[in-house]
Amino acid sequence: PARLAVLTSGGDAQGMNAAVRGVARTAMSRGAEVFAVYEGYQGLVDGGDAIRRFAWGDAGNILGRGGTSIGTFRSKEFRTRQGRLKAAKNLVERGIDRLVVIGGDGSLTGLDAFRAEWPGLMDELADAGLISPEMAAAHPALMIAGLVGSIDNDLVGTDTTIGADSALHRIVDAIDAITATAASHQRCFVIEVMGRHCGYLALMSAIAGGADYVLIPELPPADGWEEQMCAELRRGRAAGRRESIVVVAEGAQDRTGEPITSEYVRATISRINGEDARLTNLGHVQRGGKPSAYDRWASTWLGYSAALEALTAGPATEGVVLGIRGSEIVRLPLAEAVARTRRVPELIAAGDYDAAMGLRNEDFTD
Ligand code: F6P
Numbered sequence: 001p002a003r004l005a006v007l008t009s010g011g012d013a014q015g016m017n018a019a020v021r022g023v024a025r026t027a028m029s030r031g032a033e034v035f036a037v038y039e040g041y042q043g044l045v046d047g048g049d050a051i052r053r054f055a056w057g058d059a060g061n062i063l064g065r066g067g068t069s070i071g072t073f074r075s076k077e078f079r080t081r082q083g084r085l086k087a088a089k090n091l092v093e094r095g096i097d098r099l100v101v102i103g104g105d106g107s108l109t110g111l112d113a114f115r116a117e118w119p120g121l122m123d124e125l126a127d128a129g130l131i132s133p134e135m136a137a138a139h140p141a142l143m144i145a146g147l148v149g150s151i152d153n154d155l156v157g158t159d160t161t162i163g164a165d166s167a168l169h170r171i172v173d174a175i176d177a178i179t180a181t182a183a184s185h186q187r188c189f190v191i192e193v194m195g196r197h198c199g200y201l202a203l204m205s206a207i208a209g210g211a212d213y214v215l216i217p218e219l220p221p222a223d224g225w226e227e228q229m230c231a232e233l234r235r236g237r238a239a240g241r242r243e244s245i246v247v248v249a250e251g252a253q254d255r256t257g258e259p260i261t262s263e264y265v266r267a268t269i270s271r272i273n274g275e276d277a278r279l280t281n282l283g284h285v286q287r288g289g290k291p292s293a294y295d296r297w298a299s300t301w302l303g304y305s306a307a308l309e310a311l312t313a314g315p316a317t318e319g320v321v322l323g324i325r326g327s328e329i330v331r332l333p334l335a336e337a338v339a340r341t342r343r344v345p346e347l348i349a350a351g352d353y354d355a356a357m358g359l360r361n362e363d364f365t366d
Pocket of ligand 1 (some may be wrong): 011104248287311
């Protein structure tokens with residue numbers, strides 16, 4: 001039978017467990033032998049007990065849990081060829097040549113590099129006498145499928161990534177809670193949210209939470225924005241609003257590319273409006289906790305699709321990442337999806353905001 005491994009990598013995201021379960025149980029039901037790699041790529045490099053047989057029951061009781069039950073890691077060693085050589089040896093020794101990775105853009109880039117290098121790694125291992133030539137010949141290619149696990153919702157060409165919906169729910173809950181206390185005291189709160197280079201969580205939570213002002217990386221404000229923001233907040237108060245809420249994406253920046261920190265926003269409001277503005281950085285509560293219903297069913301569907309992709313794909317010249325666009329699962333060329341994703345902040349830095357947004361929404365489905 002085919003042997004398939006699944007791992008989670010990079011920052012954890014709610015729904016990763018549902019995806020792992022979907023991958024594992026789909027592959028098992030198709031007759032494959034399934035392995036879970038613990039602690040992300042580091043587990044691949046370390047081998048031993050980090051690569052374990054995964055049985056049907058191992059995927060039990062994880063669907064509704066946050067985080068990733070098979071662990072994750074930002075592995076430096078896997079980024080080196082030496083690390084990937086160890087990883088290839090650990091896989092091929094177990095007869096595994098199909099791999100599903102659930103992670104962010106860095107993790108997916110690593111996956112594609114590993115796939116492309118695989119034949120060379122096999123030759124090197126066989127030449128060094130670390131595996132037999134027969135073993136190398138029996139596994140000429142690594143068949144892969146990538147899934148985007150990241151609360152940031154930043155992969156170009158897809159509408160949602162695993163975890164973004166749950167994080168958004170968590171943020172909106174927090175905004176609701178802060179709004180209540182802010183209104184009681186007639187206070188202004190600045191709320192910092194995650195998202196790295198992507199303003200999705202900030203913008204959507206600002207709309208859903210009824211915030212007064214939002215700062216996102218994609219649309220750096222024009223000079224004088226501080227005065228304009230403070231005037232906006234005063235206008236709300238004058239109209240009878242008891243609280244002011246400003247959402248700041250952690251990647252917010254001005255037009256020169258200088259970060260706009262949430263503390264700067266807080267201090268600016270205090271200074272200009274003469275208020276005791278407060279700051280709440282939501283931090284990792286956005287990532288922990290239960291996955292939403294959407295993140296459970298969508299990740300199950302993605303996991304199912306990724307298992308089929310990895311099981312049926314032959315040796316390929318390019319890796320594939322699966323995502324959701326509209327109400328469909330789409331296959332995207334992995335390297336191109338990552339390259340486009342990385343181009344977005346470059347276009348923003350160059351001041352070409354329209355091109356950046358256009359790129360993010362473009363359809364380049366395989
Ligand atoms: O990419 C997911 C993410 O949560 C980002 O939004 C955030 O910038 C980063 O990871 C935080 O990473 P860490 O948990 O390693 O501090």
